[in-house]
Amino acid sequence: MERFNNKVVVITGAGSGMGASSAQRFAQEGAKVVLVGRTQAKLDATLARLAPGDHLAVQADVAQREAVHQLAEKVLQHYGQVDVLVNNAGIHAQGKAHEASDETWKKVMSVDLDGVFYCIRAFMPALLKSRGNIINISSVSGLGGDWGMSIYNAAKGAITNFTRSLAMDYGADGVRVNAICPGFTFTDMTKDMKQNQAVLEKFYDRIPLGRAGEPEDVAAAIAFLASDDARYITGVNLPVDGGITAANGQPHL
Ligand code: NAP
Numbered sequence: 001m002e003r004f005n006n007k008v009v010v011i012t013g014a015g016s017g018m019g020a021s022s023a024q025r026f027a028q029e030g031a032k033v034v035l036v037g038r039t040q041a042k043l044d045a046t047l048a049r050l051a052p053g054d055h056l057a058v059q060a061d062v063a064q065r066e067a068v069h070q071l072a073e074k075v076l077q078h079y080g081q082v083d084v085l086v087n088n089a090g091i092h093a094q095g096k097a098h099e100a101s102d103e104t105w106k107k108v109m110s111v112d113l114d115g116v117f118y119c120i121r122a123f124m125p126a127l128l129k130s131r132g133n134i135i136n137i138s139s140v141s142g143l144g145g146d147w148g149m150s151i152y153n154a155a156k157g158a159i160t161n162f163t164r165s166l167a168m169d170y171g172a173d174g175v176r177v178n179a180i181c182p183g184f185t186f187t188d189m190t191k192d193m194k195q196n197q198a199v200l201e202k203f204y205d206r207i208p209l210g211r212a213g214e215p216e217d218v219a220a221a222i223a224f225l226a227s228d229d230a231r232y233i234t235g236v237n238l239p240v241d242g243g244i245t246a247a248n249g250q251p252h253l
Contacts, residue, residue, distance in 0.1 A: 003227040004031035008079045013089030015042025017187030021215035025223045027051040062089045062115030072122035082126040084226045087116040088137040092152040112155035131174035136163050138179040140241050160237045167235030176234040178225045183241025185213035208243030
């Protein structure tokens with residue numbers, strides 16, 4: 001399947017996890033992929049695993065407005081077009097709100113929220129030209145609350161609603177905007193949890209499909225929403241969560 005031949009796909013946070021896996025998926029399907037992240041070595045490692053193509057690795061911090069501006073200039077200079085933007089870069093924080101520092105709040109908001117805004121603003125002119133689309137990586141944590149993650153919930157909840165409004169504002173211009181809401185997925189972000197059998201069992205008890213997500217599960221859904229197969233879909237926040245958000249919250253007896 002080569003749904004992305006001649007398409008340029010920009011993926012933030014592409015040095016690991018879902019971003020790296022999506023890069024592989026898009027490249028397999030014919031795309032020219034732009035890998036964005038803060039750590040060059042991680043981007044290079046992802047680049048080395050991609051199916052051959054005119055790909056680019058660009059070191060940039062999405063939380064820095066000027067860096068994102070330069071990233072967009074560089075990408076447009078190289079390809080002259082952008083067809084898909086995947087806003088995947090993200091960090092999380094744990095703990096109760098009243099114990100959190102200003103620094104923690106600002107750090108999460110600057111990557112998870114400012115970063116998405118800066119990238120959308122910088123790439124929208126190109127997406128309007130190509131009648132392209134945007135995939136934001138929100139979370140099941142953007143659909144409901146978690147214990148001990150309220151700052152992350154605030155940021156991802158904002159992405160969920162940002163996605164809906166953007167879909168409304170740009171639909172008439174032919175630009176679709178959707179979000180993926182992954183559940184618990186094995187990546188660098190969750191590597192400590194993967195080592196903790198008690199935590200894993202608690203998750204497995206709540207996930208109808210009985211396992212954690214793999215980055216490839218999320219990449220497949222991202223590629224679907226970004227492709228013409230999803231041409232009449234915009235403004236959705238699609239859970240890719242093994243069914244965890246199907247529950248109404250009552251205990252698993
Ligand atoms: P991950 O492996 O840690 O990937 C996140 C990537 O973002 C890293 O490669 C990181 O690389 C990059 N990044 C972080 N801050 C950045 C910045 N300021 N500028 C550019 N790149 C930055 O974790 P992941 O699970 O794949 O996370 C991908 C997305 O999924 C995130 O938005 C996360 O919130 C979301 N998510 C994850 C889960 C889960 O269970 N894993 C569930 C729901 C949603 P550098 O540090 O090198 O820049």
